[in-house]
Amino acid sequence: MAGAGDHAQQLLGRARAIRFPLAPPSWPATVERPDPERKLGLDYDHAWSRRYPARLARAMVMDNLARPVARLIAPATLRGLEHLRHVEGPVIFAANHASHVDTPLLLTNLPVEFRHHTIVAAASDYFFDRTWKSMLWSFSLAAIPFERKKVSRKSVDTLAELLDEGWNLVIFPEGGRSPDGWTQPFGGVAAYLARRTARPVVPVYLHGTRHVLPKTSGEGTRAPGGSGTEARRGGQLRRSPISVLFGAPLTPDEGENAHRFSDRIEASVANLSREVHADWWQARRAVSATDPSEGAALAHRGPDAPAWRRAWALDTRPSSGRARWPE
Numbered sequence: 001m002a003g004a005g006d007h008a009q010q011l012l013g014r015a016r017a018i019r020f021p022l023a024p025p026s027w028p029a030t031v032e033r034p035d036p037e038r039k040l041g042l043d044y045d046h047a048w049s050r051r052y053p054a055r056l057a058r059a060m061v062m063d064n065l066a067r068p069v070a071r072l073i074a075p076a077t078l079r080g081l082e083h084l085r086h087v088e089g090p091v092i093f094a095a096n097h098a099s100h101v102d103t104p105l106l107l108t109n110l111p112v113e114f115r116h117h118t119i120v121a122a123a124s125d126y127f128f129d130r131t132w133k134s135m136l137w138s139f140s141l142a143a144i145p146f147e148r149k150k151v152s153r154k155s156v157d158t159l160a161e162l163l164d165e166g167w168n169l170v171i172f173p174e175g176g177r178s179p180d181g182w183t184q185p186f187g188g189v190a191a192y193l194a195r196r197t198a199r200p201v202v203p204v205y206l207h208g209t210r211h212v213l214p215k216t217s218g219e220g221t222r223a224p225g226g227s228g229t230e231a232r233r234g235g236q237l238r239r240s241p242i243s244v245l246f247g248a249p250l251t252p253d254e255g256e257n258a259h260r261f262s263d264r265i266e267a268s269v270a271n272l273s274r275e276v277h278a279d280w281w282q283a284r285r286a287v288s289a290t291d292p293s294e295g296a297a298l299a300h301r302g303p304d305a306p307a308w309r310r311a312w313a314l315d316t317r318p319s320s321g322r323a324r325w326p327e
Contacts, residue, residue, distance in 0.1 A: 040134060041124040042145050042154055049138040050119075050167070058139060059116045062108060066140075070108040073239050074101065074212045079275065080246035084111055087200060087249045090168045093118075094190040094265050095204035096183050096273075097172035101213045101237075102206050103141055106170060109244050118168040121146040121159060121189075123176070148175040156189065163197045173265065177215045183270065191252065191262035200249035201265055205272035208242040245272040 027033050039045060048054060070076070091114075095106060103120055110118065124145035128134045137143040144162070147155045163169055171193075173186035194201045213236075247268045252261040 040131065041128050042147060042152065044124075044128050044134045044138070044145050046134075046138045046144055049142055050162075054139060055116065055142075058142065061140070062115065066104060067108045070105055073237070074105055074209070074242045076105065076109050077241070077243045078109060078246075079243065080248075080272075081111065083202065083246050083248050084114065087202065089114065090117075090163055090166050090199055091249065092163070092190055092194055092199055092201045093168065093170045093204050094173050094186075094201050094269065095170065095206055096178070096269055097174045097176065098178045098206065098210040099213045099215060100177070102172070102177075102209050103170065105209060105212070105242060106204065106206060106244065107141065114168050117166070118142065118170055119144050119159075119162055121155075121169065121171040123148045124155075125149070146171075151189075156192065159189075160193055160196050163193065163199055169193070173262065178210075179215065183266070183273075186262050186266040186269075188258045188262040191258040191265060194250075194261065195252050195258055198251075200251050202249050203247035203265055203268035203272060205245040205247075205269050205276070206242065207245070207273065207276045208240055211238070211240040212242065213237050243276050245275055247272050 049058075093106070095102065103122075107115060107118065107120070120141045120143045122128070122137055122141070122143035122145065124147055127137045127143055128145040134145075144158060145155070146152075146159070159169060159171075171190050173188075173190050174184040175187050176184075178184055190201055193199070250261075250265060250268060252258075256264075
């Protein structure tokens with residue numbers, strides 16, 4: 001019996017010594033081992049997030065968890081849904097951007113026919129710089145890595161292909177969150193995609209999201225603007241009502257280039273901001289009363305003044321057509 005036991009131990013030792021191909025081969029100690037290849041950023045493989053199992057799981061989470069939580073934390077007033085009832089998808093939702101909660105709050109308030117077949121253009125350098133973040137945002141938001149700091153043909157081609165496949169798109173033409181609540185100049189990607197894919201752009205204005213989860217400065221202490229801005233809340237999630245306004249779908253006119261069409265998209269979002277504290281007619285009267293040389297979009301970017309003055313103007317309620325309109 002002892003001999004049999006010794007023989008078994010010898011066989012077990014030999015089996016453990018034979019690692020390959022059951023385990024990775026050993027690496028020579030004198031050769032430097034290269035770092036493992038990680039496909040992140042624009043190279044992240046996000047196709048799995050649009051396959052049926054991931055879509056089904058995401059829909060269940062969004063409808064049964066995210067939507068109730070969103071209604072609790074940020075009860076929304078929706079306006080302009082009639083524009084979505086008569087538009088033929090897929091569409092490009094172009095929205096202002098003031099908070100990290102903009103995307104989930106917009107998605108959870110979309111009608112069901114759009115909600116579960118929409119992708120999001122997300123900054124590749126922020127949301128796709130780690131493997132766990134890439135997987136999280138791809139699953140929860142159907143996010144697609146997008147190069148926001150420069151024009152990337154790979155980013156644009158991917159978005160155009162998915163639009164052609166029937167996916168709706170959420171994009172923030174500002175390229176990042178507003179530092180003080182005022183809208184930043186729009187980039188031309190949404191306009192270019194609309195021209196390239198012949199899909200309409202639905203302007204969206206999100207009001208009040210910076211109060212739900214404000215953007216803080218790089219130091220995490222105070223944001224631009226000092227007293228009276230979102231910095232006073234320290235970037236913490238808090239309950240606050242919001243408004244989501246959808247505008248009429250826009251398509252480029254014949255001969256209209258992407259730059260001019262982008263300006264028109266920005267102006268439409270600015271016009272929607274005026275409807276937060278008024279109705280459609282009053283908002284249009286406010287636009288007509290604005291200095292024509294400034295334009296609706298330029299007025300929505302706020303006064304050319306120090307940060308404290310911009311913060312004061314942002315939180316001042318309008319009393320006439322020429323007043324500054326808050327975020």
